[in-house]
Amino acid sequence: xxxxxxxxxxxxxxxxxxxxxxxxxxxxxxxxxxxxxxxxxxxxxxxxxxxxxxxxxxxxxxxxxxxxxxxxxxxxxxxxxxxxxxxxxxxxxxxxxxxxxxxxxxxxxxxxxxxxxxxxxxxxxxxxxxxxxxxxxxxxxxxxxxxxxxxxxxxxxxxxxxxxxxxxxxxxxxxxxxxxxxxxxxxxxxxxxxxxxxxxxxxxxxxxxxxxxxxxxxxxxxxxxxxxxxxxxxxxxxxxxxxxxxxxxxxxxxxxxxx
Amino acid sequence: xxxxxxxxxxxxxxxxxxxxxxxxxxxxxxxxxxxxxxxxxxxxxxxxxxxxxxxxxxxxxxxxxxxxxxxxxxxxxxxxxxxxxxxxxxxxxxxxxxxxxxxxxxxxxxxxxxxxxxxxxxxxxxxxxxxxxxxxxxxxxxxxxxxxxxxxxxxxxxxxxxxxxxxxxxxxxxxxxxxxxxxxxxxxxxxxxxxxxxxxxxxxxxxxxxxxxxxxxxxxxxxxxxxxxxxxxxxxxxxxxxxxxxxxxxxxxxxxxxxxxxxxxxxxxxxxxxxxxxxxxxxxxxxxxxxxxxxxxxxxxxxxxxxxxxxxxxxxxxxxxxxxxxxxxxxxxxxxxxxxxxxxxxxxxxxxxxxxx
Numbered sequence: 001x002x003x004x005x006x007x008x009x010x011x012x013x014x015x016x017x018x019x020x021x022x023x024x025x026x027x028x029x030x031x032x033x034x035x036x037x038x039x040x041x042x043x044x045x046x047x048x049x050x051x052x053x054x055x056x057x058x059x060x061x062x063x064x065x066x067x068x069x070x071x072x073x074x075x076x077x078x079x080x081x082x083x084x085x086x087x088x089x090x091x092x093x094x095x096x097x098x099x100x101x102x103x104x105x106x107x108x109x110x111x112x113x114x115x116x117x118x119x120x121x122x123x124x125x126x127x128x129x130x131x132x133x134x135x136x137x138x139x140x141x142x143x144x145x146x147x148x149x150x151x152x153x154x155x156x157x158x159x160x161x162x163x164x165x166x167x168x169x170x171x172x173x174x175x176x177x178x179x180x181x182x183x184x185x186x187x188x189x190x191x192x193x194x195x196x197x198x199x200x201x202x203x204x205x206x207x208x209x210x211x212x213x214x215x216x217x218x219x220x221x222x223x224x225x226x227x228x229x230x231x232x233x234x235x236x237x238x239x240x241x242x243x244x245x246x247x248x249x250x251x252x253x254x255x256x257x258x259x
Numbered sequence: 260x261x262x263x264x265x266x267x268x269x270x271x272x273x274x275x276x277x278x279x280x281x282x283x284x285x286x287x288x289x290x291x292x293x294x295x296x297x298x299x300x301x302x303x304x305x306x307x308x309x310x311x312x313x314x315x316x317x318x319x320x321x322x323x324x325x326x327x328x329x330x331x332x333x334x335x336x337x338x339x340x341x342x343x344x345x346x347x348x349x350x351x352x353x354x355x356x357x358x359x360x361x362x363x364x365x366x367x368x369x370x371x372x373x374x375x376x377x378x379x380x381x382x383x384x385x386x387x388x389x390x391x392x393x394x395x396x397x398x399x400x401x402x403x404x405x406x407x408x409x410x411x412x413x414x415x416x417x418x419x420x421x422x423x424x425x426x427x428x429x430x431x432x433x434x435x436x437x438x439x440x441x442x443x444x445x446x447x448x449x450x451x452x453x454x455x456x457x458x459x460x461x462x463x464x465x466x467x468x469x470x471x472x473x474x475x476x477x478x479x480x481x482x483x484x485x486x487x488x489x490x491x492x493x494x495x496x497x498x499x500x501x502x503x504x505x506x507x508x509x510x511x512x513x514x515x516x517x518x519x520x521x522x523x524x525x526x527x528x529x530x531x532x533x534x535x536x537x538x539x540x541x542x543x544x545x546x547x548x549x550x551x552x553x554x555x556x557x558x559x560x561x562x563x564x565x566x567x568x569x570x571x572x573x574x575x576x577x578x579x580x581x582x583x584x585x586x587x588x589x590x591x592x593x594x595x596x597x598x599x600x601x602x603x604x605x606x607x608x609x610x611x612x613x614x615x616x
Contacts, residue, residue: 048513050512070512070515070517074513078513079509079513081510086505087359087364090505090560094559094560094561098505098506098514101499101515101516102515
């Protein structure tokens with residue numbers, strides 16, 4: 001659905017991204033992992049059209065991003081950013097309702113209402129609907145933003161894509177698992193999903209493929225087992241890792257912390 | 260669950276917006292217009308009003324006893340009330356759009372330099388133009404001063420927008436900073452002009468800075484209709500992008516909004532509507548900043564409702580304030596900008612208290 005080829009971006013004399021190629025395929029969850037400052041969010045911003053690369057090209061359905069009308073693009077790709085602050089007080093439900101903006105010609109059509117309701121139910125935020133968004137906890141706000149992105153893609157033609165920047169950051173462990181399950185379901189419905197994650201094990205259980213970045217360059221791309229491999233992880237994170245069953249990995253905390 | 264969620268005060272950006280709010284605001288504007296035409300230091304009876312209306316519509320000839328009423332109504336009060344409605348609508352609508360654009364409830368059209376630029380040029384006209392054009396009540400007062408003020412307002416906005424431009428995009432933070440700088444320059448220039456002005460000129464400048472609708476004539480109205488009314492209609496169409504902008508500029512783009520275009524259209528239309536308004540009335544405080552606030556407190560954040568309501572209420576408030584301004588100390592007039600603040604601010608504070616309680 002979305003392809004980045006040879007993407008490079010420099011800002012202030014520093015290379016944020018160097019020759020990164022990536023493909024978001026329909027029916028697949030791609031996890032992007034890597035240390036802080038590796039260029040994960042920059043890559044996401046290039047792929048959704050916020051930033052233009054200095055070199056390389058981003059294609060959506062084979063067409064370069066700048067050639068897309070923003071509205072047409074919004075009807076087949078939704079983005080969940082890290083921190084969304086509201087300019088004015090709104091209810092959680094109203095925030096989710098904004099996800100219908102690319103669709104509704106007429107405010108409050110039954111179709112929009114239904115999409116909002118379904119998205120909130122799926123993200124588990126229906127009980128928060130009437131609450132003021134600003135009074136929600138960080139994790140609750142993230143789930144509301146997820147619902148907004150889901151509402152945006154309701155009824156989207158295929159292929160369509162969902163890009164998420166650290167959606168699990170403020171979530172408790174149960175909601176993290178729930179979110180990863182939702183992403184899997186969405187891939188099952190034919191969506192291309194790209195998700196930035198910090199927890200390598202969330203990538204291991206949630207993703208079909210993993211892209212690992214380090215200093216703005218690709219440090220590994222492929223299946224979970226290929227990329228989340230202790231020698232490679234040692235190179236990228238500078239830590240010893242131990243393999244656990246089911247493709248999970250664990251840092252060797254004892255060795256890292258010393259005696 | 261979904262139903263009934265939208266009614267909660269202040270926090271509802273409803274998919275199904277409170278549709279009654281717009282007719283209600285329109286009713287308030289009509290009521291204020293009616294009051295402004297009927298009331299004032301010189302009394303006009305409802306019978307006189309009806310007779311004049313019937314005459315104007317060609318329904319019945321005017322009885323001789325109402326000839327004086329006709330002059331008061333159609334020559335003095337009607338153009339003044341309509342001018343107030345248009346200017347107030349422009350200020351409030353532009354204010355609501357600026358707040359949405361800057362994502363800040365404290366933004367007002369003054370931020371993009373319209374008011375200070377207009378004030379600087381108007382003061383220059385008063386100080387240097389008097390000798391050129393004869394009395395202020397003549398051609399100077401009727402057209403030259405508004406023209407200068409209009410040009411000053413637009414010029415300052417244009418300058419600020421140019422200064423805020425980086426790599427072909429107008430950053431909102433840059434716009435704010437450039438606005439502060441240009442506004443400071445304009446205010447300094449204004450101070451210089453006041454310092455070199457004679458007493459009468461200084462009084463004229465001061466009067467202009469506090470706002471007045473006393474100069475209203477029928478000939479002004481087509482101009483205002485074109486330069487305030489049309490931009491307002493354009494601003495109403497920005498409701499959708501402004502709704503998206505509540506989430507942030509990036510998020511608005513993700514929702515399919517052409518953010519850069521929306522920003523430019525918003526700044527240009529708001530600048531024209533406000534510059535044209537203050538060109539005829541002078542600076543009018545409070546409306547652009549607090550009317551949109553008031554509306555949001557009452558109906559929530561949905562711009563499809565906020566923008567028309569702000570326009571209608573802004574018009575209603577200015578018309579009502581002008582009625583008070585010319586009635587309270589008759590035959591003298593108070594500056595209408597002072598009255599808008601005196602009327603609006605306590606009401607606003609009351610709402611604020613009630614909401615935080």
